[in-house]
Amino acid sequence: MEYADFLDESYEPSDDDLVCTFRLVPGEGISVADAAARVASESSNGTWAALSPESDVRQYSALACDIGPEDEHGTQVTVAYPSGLFEDGSLPQILSCIAGNIMGMKAVETIRLLDCEWPAVIARSFPGPQYGSDVRTELLDAGDRPPLATVPKPKVGLSTEEHVSVAESAWRGGVDLLKDDENLTDQTFNPFEQRVADSFAARDRLEEETGERKDYLVNITAETDEMVRRAEFVDDHGGSFVMVDIITCGWSGLQTVRRRTEDLDLAIHAHRAMHAAFDRLPQHGVSMRCLAQFARLAGVDHIHTGTAGLGKLENEDTAGINEWLRSDLHGHSDVLPVASGGLHPGIVDQLLDALGTNVMVQAGGGIHGHPDGTEAGARALRAAVDAYADGESLDSRAESVPALRTALDEWGTQNPR
Numbered sequence: 001m002e003y004a005d006f007l008d009e010s011y012e013p014s015d016d017d018l019v020c021t022f023r024l025v026p027g028e029g030i031s032v033a034d035a036a037a038r039v040a041s042e043s044s045n046g047t048w049a050a051l052s053p054e055s056d057v058r059q060y061s062a063l064a065c066d067i068g069p070e071d072e073h074g075t076q077v078t079v080a081y082p083s084g085l086f087e088d089g090s091l092p093q094i095l096s097c098i099a100g101n102i103m104g105m106k107a108v109e110t111i112r113l114l115d116c117e118w119p120a121v122i123a124r125s126f127p128g129p130q131y132g133s134d135v136r137t138e139l140l141d142a143g144d145r146p147p148l149a150t151v152p153k154p155k156v157g158l159s160t161e162e163h164v165s166v167a168e169s170a171w172r173g174g175v176d177l178l179k180d181d182e183n184l185t186d187q188t189f190n191p192f193e194q195r196v197a198d199s200f201a202a203r204d205r206l207e208e209e210t211g212e213r214k215d216y217l218v219n220i221t222a223e224t225d226e227m228v229r230r231a232e233f234v235d236d237h238g239g240s241f242v243m244v245d246i247i248t249c250g251w252s253g254l255q256t257v258r259r260r261t262e263d264l265d266l267a268i269h270a271h272r273a274m275h276a277a278f279d280r281l282p283q284h285g286v287s288m289r290c291l292a293q294f295a296r297l298a299g300v301d302h303i304h305t306g307t308a309g310l311g312k313l314e315n316e317d318t319a320g321i322n323e324w325l326r327s328d329l330h331g332h333s334d335v336l337p338v339a340s341g342g343l344h345p346g347i348v349d350q351l352l353d354a355l356g357t358n359v360m361v362q363a364g365g366g367i368h369g370h371p372d373g374t375e376a377g378a379r380a381l382r383a384a385v386d387a388y389a390d391g392e393s394l395d396s397r398a399e400s401v402p403a404l405r406t407a408l409d410e411w412g413t414q415n416p417r
Contacts, residue, residue: 019116149363151180172206219244240265318355342365
């Protein structure tokens with residue numbers, strides 16, 4: 001097949017096509033149209049040499065069907081993939097096509113997968129989330145306000161006893177969820193099984209004390225079989241959530257965990273550690289929007305999507321990603337976005353103005369760095385979120401919540417770096 005066979009700007013994608021939008025800069029001496037055709041060829045069933053005789057494989061060929069517009073990072077091109085090209089329910093196989101060899105071709109200087117439009121025939125071959133944003137009421141007592149989560153700080157190095165002590169203070173102050181960070185799994189200073197058992201024993205005490213449901217986002221990231229065993233251990237100890245570093249553990253591992261959590265009625269909290277290796281450069285890689293799409297298909301219930309320029313992380317299209325996670329996807333549940341990274345009570349109102357209240361708010365230093373300690377920090381964050389939900393200003397609420405007043409005096413309304 002020749003590359004020209006993979007370009008047809010008159011083609012209108014069918015309802016069953018997977019339609020992908022890329023942005024590319026062609027290699028030296030190659031036109032945009034030729035580069036687009038080579039992307040369609042390499043990501044479906046073309047090759048660099050003419051083949052003869054032809055068999056009936058054209059039905060599985062991708063087509064570059066639209067070129068433009070252009071910006072400082074390259075030219076947008078649209079490629080339509082016939083659904084028959086893909087294996088049902090296999091993220092690795094799909095991504096090997098649409099984000100595989102094409103990322104290293106000489107025919108493109110840079111290429112970035114920007115967005116995907118998923119047909120029902122593909123989307124419905126995946127399980128999607130088990131709970132989505134319903135975790136707020138099905139597994140927690142958050143109601144219409146954002147659920148609150150925190151990672152004990154420092155995020156690694158605490159003993160199990162220290163970890164549990166921080167958890168108790170945070171839960172008592174009003175946080176809903178304790179959370180492991182991405183690099184806390186099963187280290188000698190805080191072994192997985194001891195941490196899980198002791199944390200849930202403390203959780204049970206704090207639920208009785210506060211009258212609110214509390215839980216723990218337990219990082220089960222490991223080799224795939226071990227992740228399943230750890231999920232079962234969390235279930236045995238009364239947990240309702242597991243956390244997976246979805247990119248570092250891989251899409252296959254995530255899909256295996258999702259299959260087991262279906263039986264265990266566990267929600268999946270998706271940490272996106274390593275995402276910036278794919279999405280930080282605007283001219284190359286895979287966008288966070290697409291990574292979030294893959295995660296929703298695989299079945300996560302919440303995923304970190306950024307803070308809309310607030311906090312300490314790079315600005316992203318957080319609002320647009322969150323909107324997609326809440327949109328209809330052929331009947332799949334939505335996903336609860338998680339805002340995290342440099343948040344504190346003084347910027348909660350700005351965050352929720354930008355993203356709405358259908359998010360999870362996670363703060364680490366913005367709780368544990370409170371001058372009066374973790375419990376006061378949790379109390380301040382909870383008061384800030386409750387004030388927003390009630391339509392009250394932070395300063396007004398701070399008049400009746402000293403911990404919030406102290407937080408506002410300490411950090412003001414500025415973003416950390």
